[in-house]
Amino acid sequence: MTPLDVIVAARDGKKISRKEIYDFVAAVATHRVPDYLVSAFLMAVYLKGIDRDSAVIFTQALRDSGAVIHYNHLSGPAVDKHSTGGVGDKITLALAPLVAACGVPVPMLAGRGLGHTGGTIDKMEAIPGTQTHLSPARFQEQVETLGVCIGAQTDDFAPVDGIFYALRDVTGTIDSYPLVTASILSKKLAAGASALVLDIKVGRGAFFQTRDRAEILRDWLVGVGRDAGLWVSAFLTNMNEPLGTHVGNALEMREVFDILQGKGPPDTTELTLVLGSEMLMLGGRADSSEHGRALLQQAISDGSGLARMNGLFQAQGGDPSVLEDPNWGISAHLDVLYAPRAGFISHIDALTVGEIARALGAGRMRVDDVIDPEVGMIFLKKSGAHIDKGEPLVHVHHRGDPQSTNIARSCLNAFSFSDDPPKSEALILDIQHGK
Numbered sequence: 001m002t003p004l005d006v007i008v009a010a011r012d013g014k015k016i017s018r019k020e021i022y023d024f025v026a027a028v029a030t031h032r033v034p035d036y037l038v039s040a041f042l043m044a045v046y047l048k049g050i051d052r053d054s055a056v057i058f059t060q061a062l063r064d065s066g067a068v069i070h071y072n073h074l075s076g077p078a079v080d081k082h083s084t085g086g087v088g089d090k091i092t093l094a095l096a097p098l099v100a101a102c103g104v105p106v107p108m109l110a111g112r113g114l115g116h117t118g119g120t121i122d123k124m125e126a127i128p129g130t131q132t133h134l135s136p137a138r139f140q141e142q143v144e145t146l147g148v149c150i151g152a153q154t155d156d157f158a159p160v161d162g163i164f165y166a167l168r169d170v171t172g173t174i175d176s177y178p179l180v181t182a183s184i185l186s187k188k189l190a191a192g193a194s195a196l197v198l199d200i201k202v203g204r205g206a207f208f209q210t211r212d213r214a215e216i217l218r219d220w221l222v223g224v225g226r227d228a229g230l231w232v233s234a235f236l237t238n239m240n241e242p243l244g245t246h247v248g249n250a251l252e253m254r255e256v257f258d259i260l261q262g263k264g265p266p267d268t269t270e271l272t273l274v275l276g277s278e279m280l281m282l283g284g285r286a287d288s289s290e291h292g293r294a295l296l297q298q299a300i301s302d303g304s305g306l307a308r309m310n311g312l313f314q315a316q317g318g319d320p321s322v323l324e325d326p327n328w329g330i331s332a333h334l335d336v337l338y339a340p341r342a343g344f345i346s347h348i349d350a351l352t353v354g355e356i357a358r359a360l361g362a363g364r365m366r367v368d369d370v371i372d373p374e375v376g377m378i379f380l381k382k383s384g385a386h387i388d389k390g391e392p393l394v395h396v397h398h399r400g401d402p403q404s405t406n407i408a409r410s411c412l413n414a415f416s417f418s419d420d421p422p423k424s425e426a427l428i429l430d431i432q433h434g435k
């Protein structure tokens, strides 16, 4: 079959064999298929869909388009965690070193900010000197010696996913369940994970905002992941409000530092413990979620989680000691926004906050935009808090020019107020255990 035959079969919803899928991906890997044909293929899959079996093969073909790590010297199964993306979601950066400190190896290929959501790699690069473009050999060596590595997807890992992703981004084919599933899982498999904890976000700040859509995505990821040989646990978690208190790249690193010292906000600390204990169970270190929590809490109180985070950054060339200076990483251009009325904060809209953070320079409007790590928000009050008129609600750190000042002031639009206390929303909406 030529690439065109594969496209026509996908367009007509016909079954494509394992060999045909592998041949097509190999032809894309060696640049023998022009972008217009690849785009046509992606649109055909987007519109017609593919069945689960084909999605598994497609995932494996993307994985095999680059290096695939097989660990030789690990104490147990390597466990990864993936969030579908949110606002203020810095959990990975606290979780990965904590879980590693409890004895479970964590290999992670993470992403940059996408749309209104932040990305782990951008947050890491806020720490001066940090390298995230690591060769597969270097990545493997760090997981085997330190127990944790967080790298960016490069041309070495699942390169055809990189080609597909760039084309999906500009052809309206991002939000396809099988394409998202294959894209996410191929990278996890390439980095050598044996097990995966999924944090699927639901709500205003999530890509798939409704519960129905999040559940469909969960079922795709769990089904294809298991058929491709991973143990997969899946959580649906609330992304209506920004997570934690800090939003922005260096600012979120400050909150990670707090979480690892036992001083983090309740929601980000809780999510770290819940997802982390699931990783410890999949990795064979904990026999219940209570046991897992206790191990993680111990790693917070004895400082071993923080030490592992310092080791992670140092191994990747970064200088995490900057976090010891409480003023580091926070732009001095500050607008404090005050409550326009007395009452309760009934909601802080994650999507509005994410868009404002992006417009301030914490994210990108165009792929080649340069991130400003020092801009973002620190929330002094969250939903449910009783407030007096004129009480400070949020610090917005920005670049200081008139446009940034205006954007910063619009952050008040993210808040809703009420006379009565709002009903509190659950953080964890659903759990499927994977072993």
Ligand code: URA
Binding pocket: 111, 165, 174, 179, 180, 181, 183, 184
């Ligand atoms: N993240 C990925 O890696 N791929 C997608 O398609 C969407 C989110």
